[in-house]
């Protein structure tokens with residue numbers, strides 16, 4: 027059935043759009059997701075690998091964490107490797123037990139799509155030529171084309187969750203938005219390998235030849251990255267060259283060996299920092315990559331998308347339950363607090379760990395920072411609390427400061443109950 031009317035029209039079925047739709051469902055609020063790609067494409071897009079503690083807690087508390095809890099890998103530390111030496115950052119010891127979970131983004135997407143379909147959600151895949159209209163009024167509309175021809179969806183609000191290359195951000199008049207961007211003189215070359223795990227925890231390696239990262243996907247598949255030229259090409263990297271380069275960058279004084287495996291996926295990821303302000307315009311609300319991008323060194327992108335929509339869902343639930351608009355009016359300011367904290371942390375991790383050509387001063391600063399963060403508890407704690415993720419805030423308190431744990435989901439449930447009264 028083609029829906030003509032809903033409460034919240036959501037553009038994009040990535041983490042931002044799907045988590046928002048699920049949270050709204052919990053609050054008794056209807057939404058429709060319009061997604062340009064097919065379900066199988068969305069569910070097979072290789073992206074992030076690391077979930078913050080707050081993301082795991084939220085997904086678990088809102089009923090989509092069962093497989094994540096069963097198949098995810100909880101990590102209580104990471105290794106910083108430099109000067110041929112390993113240095114462990116004891117994430118959980120330094121943050122009162124908080125940790126990260128390694129669970130691929132495309133698995134999160136599968137869990138969320140399943141949850142939305144099972145609860146009767148409306149997800150329109152392969153929606154083409156999506157355009158948004160009248161979002162400066164109280165009667166916004168979304169137009170799109172699907173197999174049944176031209177469609178129009180009338181809604182109360184539009185959530186632009188269509189990623190960095192989507193059209194929602196560009197729909198905000200240029201005079202009404204400010205864009206902040208930083209480009210980096212390198213990219214990441216990512217590979218998927220059929221091999222056993224190379225280490226118990228993630229390895230972030232600083233080396234004169236460039237950055238590398240050892241991550242994992244499962245007991246049989248490993249995820250590795252190494253810094254490459256921004257315009258590099260996978261054709262320049264036959265398997266043998268990849269293994270020799272990774273071994274050189276990960277070499278330790280006690281001769282740590284990287285066992286070769288079957289590389290079955292190669293890809294190059296661009297590196298940028300980006301924020302648009304404000305993240306809202308009239309009844310259009312931007313969330314996730316549609317509003318901001320971070321270099322993946324801090325493992326923040328997906329987690330920021332979830333944090334945005336947790337604030338937005340609470341604000342929408344408050345509006346529908348009580349008619350109050352303060353949460354909606356404060357959405358952008360509340361979300362941007364965490365966005366800029368994550369932007370800084372991701373820039374800081376990237377600046378500390380990557381090779382910057384012909385910049386010996388930067389190299390010395392990096393070694394000073396690495397030595398400090400691996401010898402000072404205070405410095406290590408600062409890294410750890412940013413890496414595992416600061417507690418989620420629902421943006422509801424007046425100052426927007428209260429860091430409420432996902433127990434604030436009761437806020438959504440409470441508001442939903444009052445809305446039904």
Ligand code: FAS
Pocket residue numbers: 037038039040041042043060061062063068072073074075076131153156187188189190191192193295313314315316322325326327328329331
């Ligand atoms: P997404 O881009 O995930 O989703 C947007 C959705 O909108 C897509 O499904 C798209 O098809 C759809 N869409 C776009 N335009 C549309 C239109 N006009 N109409 C309808 N639908 C439209 N983050 C990490 O934390 N760790 C990582 O290791 C990491 N690795 C990454 C690797 C790569 C190659 C990339 C590109 C990103 C990576 N990220 C990583 C960041 C990534 O995970 C994003 O932060 C995350 O997907 C953000 O989710 P969304 O905001 O939902 O955007």
Ligand code: PHB
Pocket residue numbers: 073074075076228241242249322323324325
């Ligand atoms: C990943 O496993 O894809 C991954 C892990 C940590 C990062 C970035 C990517 O910082």
